[in-house]
Amino acid sequence: MAGFAMTHVGYVAAGWTIPLVALGAYALRTVRRGRQLAEQVPPEERRWS
Amino acid sequence: MFRDAGLVAGKDLRIELRSRVTLQQVLPFAVLVLILFGVALDPDRGILTRASAGLFWVAVLFCALLAIQRAFTIEAADGGRDALRLSGLEPGGIFLGKAMAIAAQLTAVEALLAVGVVIMYGTEVTGVPLLVATCVAATAGMAAAGTLYGVLAAGLRVRETLLPILLLPVLSPVLIGATKAFEAALGGVAADGWPWCGLLLTFALLYLTFGTLAFGTLLEES
Amino acid sequence: MSAPRPTTGSPATRLLGGLSLAGLVLLLGYALWWSPADVVQKDSVRIMYVHVPTAIMAFTACGITTLASAMWLRRRSEGWWVLGGAAAEVGIVFTAACLVTGSIWGRPTWGTYWDWDPRITSTTLLFIMLVGYLALRRIDNESGNAAQRGMRAAIVGLLLFPNVMIVHYSVDWWRSLHQTATITRLDPSIEGTMLFTLMLGIAVFGLVFAWMLIHRFRVGWLEERVGATGLDAALLERRAEAGVAGGAR
Numbered sequence: 001m002a003g004f005a006m007t008h009v010g011y012v013a014a015g016w017t018i019p020l021v022a023l024g025a026y027a028l029r030t031v032r033r034g035r036q037l038a039e040q041v042p043p044e045e046r047r048w049s
Numbered sequence: 050m051f052r053d054a055g056l057v058a059g060k061d062l063r064i065e066l067r068s069r070v071t072l073q074q075v076l077p078f079a080v081l082v083l084i085l086f087g088v089a090l091d092p093d094r095g096i097l098t099r100a101s102a103g104l105f106w107v108a109v110l111f112c113a114l115l116a117i118q119r120a121f122t123i124e125a126a127d128g129g130r131d132a133l134r135l136s137g138l139e140p141g142g143i144f145l146g147k148a149m150a151i152a153a154q155l156t157a158v159e160a161l162l163a164v165g166v167v168i169m170y171g172t173e174v175t176g177v178p179l180l181v182a183t184c185v186a187a188t189a190g191m192a193a194a195g196t197l198y199g200v201l202a203a204g205l206r207v208r209e210t211l212l213p214i215l216l217l218p219v220l221s222p223v224l225i226g227a228t229k230a231f232e233a234a235l236g237g238v239a240a241d242g243w244p245w246c247g248l249l250l251t252f253a254l255l256y257l258t259f260g261t262l263a264f265g266t267l268l269e270e271s
Numbered sequence: 272m273s274a275p276r277p278t279t280g281s282p283a284t285r286l287l288g289g290l291s292l293a294g295l296v297l298l299l300g301y302a303l304w305w306s307p308a309d310v311v312q313k314d315s316v317r318i319m320y321v322h323v324p325t326a327i328m329a330f331t332a333c334g335i336t337t338l339a340s341a342m343w344l345r346r347r348s349e350g351w352w353v354l355g356g357a358a359a360e361v362g363i364v365f366t367a368a369c370l371v372t373g374s375i376w377g378r379p380t381w382g383t384y385w386d387w388d389p390r391i392t393s394t395t396l397l398f399i400m401l402v403g404y405l406a407l408r409r410i411d412n413e414s415g416n417a418a419q420r421g422m423r424a425a426i427v428g429l430l431l432f433p434n435v436m437i438v439h440y441s442v443d444w445w446r447s448l449h450q451t452a453t454i455t456r457l458d459p460s461i462e463g464t465m466l467f468t469l470m471l472g473i474a475v476f477g478l479v480f481a482w483m484l485i486h487r488f489r490v491g492w493l494e495e496r497v498g499a500t501g502l503d504a505a506l507l508e509r510r511a512e513a514g515v516a517g518g519a520r
Contacts, residue, residue, distance in 0.1 A: 007313040008379045012303070015318035015375040019325060019368035020295075023479065026364045030486045034279030037493035039513075041277075045496050048281040048489060201423045205410055214403040215427060218396045219434050222441035229445065248441060255437075259430075266344075267422060 050145070050261075053138040057146025062153060064123055071154045075115050079158050082108040083165045097170040102231035105166050106187070106224050112158045113220075114213055116151050117195040121203035133268070140265030144196060148260070152192035159184050176234030179242045183234070186249035187227040193256035194219055200267055222252060279489035287482045294475035301468040309465070315379045320468050322372040324476035325365045326394065331480070332362025333397060333432050336404070340428030343421055352421050353491035355428050356408050359401050361483045365476075366398045389443040396438050404428060 006012065038046060065071055086104045090096050097104070124133065133143055166172045174180070198216045202208040226245040233242030280288075302320040309316035339355035342348075373391060374384045385391065408424045 007308070008315040011315055011375050011379050012317045015372045016299070016303070016321055018371050018375070019321055022368055022371075023364060023483075026361075027483060027486070030483065030490055031279065034486060034490045034493065035276060037490060037497055038277035038279060041493050041496045043277065046277060046489075046493070048279070048284075197426075201407070201426060207406075207410060211403070211406060211410070214399065215407065218400045218403070218438065219430070221396055222437050225441050225445045248444075252437065255433075263426060267426060 050139045050142040053142025054145035057143050058149040061150035070119055075112050076161055079108055079112050079162050080165055082111055083169055098172055101166050101170045101172040102235060103228045105162055106227045108162055109159055113155055113191050113195055116154045117199040120147055120151050121199050125204055140268050141261035144260045144264035148192040148196040151195060152188050155188045175237055176239040179234040179239045182246050183227055183230040186246055186253055187223050190223050190249055190253035190256060191220060193253055193260050197260045279486045284485050291478040291482050294478055298471050298475045301471055306464045306468040312380055315376055318372055318376040320472040322376055324472040325369040327473055328476055328480040329362055329366040329369050332358045332365060333435055336428050337432035340425045343425050349495060354488055357484055357487040357491050359404050361487050363401045370394055387446060389446045393439040393442045397435050400431060
């Protein structure tokens with residue numbers, strides 16, 4: 001049960017949560033913006049789909 | 050190319066002599082910055098004397114921003130930019146000329162600031178050769194990088210706010226190098242300062258070379 | 272293709288995204304559970320498994336922007352222009368993550384959130400340079416035509432990585448006179464599970480970075496298409512259509 005004996009628990013939690021939330025929020029924003037824009041562009045311009 | 054540079058530098062400096070913007074606005078601003086530092090940092094001479102190398106160069110950096118903005122404002126008026134483009138002068142020469150004019154004005158600023166620092170901050174001048182060499186190399190670097198980034202920001206509506214954020218991070222090595230070299234000279238161990246002077250010289254040469262080569266494309270297309 | 276709503280995804284990115292998520296779960300297991308605590312840093316070393324990879328990705332992004340700018344200057348093709356901006360924007364997110372994690376790690380290790388460490392200082396300057404580059408791009412997009420606009424941003428982008436290197440080495444030299452490097456202490460002595468976890472972290476965040484970069488690139492590509500046909504008009508039109516038809520296509 002190494003996890004429960006961990007030192008600096010708050011720092012480790014913050015050190016992982018903040019970047020992951022930030023990256024997740026940015027990813028979500030990018031995907032949403034992509035969806036919004038993709039609707040306005042004809043499929044032949046979207047080479048990847 | 051160097052003849053063209055001389056022409057452009059001469060033109061800019063003549064405009065300066067007639068408009069007196071550096072004389073009446075930038076130089077007083079430099080003194081003002083020194084006074085503001087004095088007010089902000091306990092005018093107890095100990096702090097100011099110890100920090101004088103850094104404060105000197107921060108003041109120069111602020112004045113450089115003003116001088117660079119000014120150098121491109123005079124081109125923006127009356128289609129001066131198009132005139133330069135049509136003049137048939139070599140772009141590399143134009144770049145060097147603008148940089149030389151800025152460097153000349155910065156040298157004046159530095160001379161005044163040096164006197165100000167000695168009088169107001171009680172700095173004792175030692176290691177003069179290193180001080181002079183540092184000034185020459187740092188000024189060349191600031192002027193070269195400043196001219197390059199100045200023309201990038203010139204003509205944009207937000208140029209006044211954009212130039213500092215683009216230029217100051219780029220000039221941070223100059224601030225570090227010049228400050229360390231000055232500290233070494235003023236602290237009496239000049240040998241520690243010469244490598245920093247070398248860094249400044251390398252920086253200046255890099256930007257002078259890049260600017261001379263890239264200015265043509267920049268002037269044509271932006 | 273036959274998807275109900277068009278996206279910036281493709282089979283390849285879906286695979287990449289799935290791998291990234293699975294990798295993140297595995298990494299969390301190793302970083303928080305299976306790897307041992309460091310002798311000196313104790314459990315705060317676990318922050319390194321996110322800090323070091325984000326730092327590497329931040330500098331990679333910066334390098335990609337410079338490369339894309341150089342390629343744009345040679346080829347003048349839209350793709351390189353879009354890539355430069357996409358890499359810079361993703362780079363900002365990773366730089367921010369790197370700075371925040373470094374700061375959080377620094378508090379228990381150095382006893383302070385900020386130290387004039389060469390890496391912190393130069394990474395912060397990198398952050399500001401990226402912000403400046405994107406600000407210039409945004410202005411470039413607003414003013415002038417497509418042929419003119421790229422030049423300013425391309426020059427700044429081209430100088431981005433060299434500037435970061437100059438700043439990094441000068442700051443390094445500046446600070447090394449006062450103190451020895453701090454993080455390298457971790458590297459040579461690191462071994463076994465800890466080394467594996469660090470490598471896994473770099474690989475996983477590499478996948479995440481690639482996924483984000485591809486999506487952001489496609490968003491940029493779409494922005495160009497939409498911009499070409501008049502953004503505002505198209506938006507209003509589509510919104511009106513969607514409102515009437517209930518969003519069905």
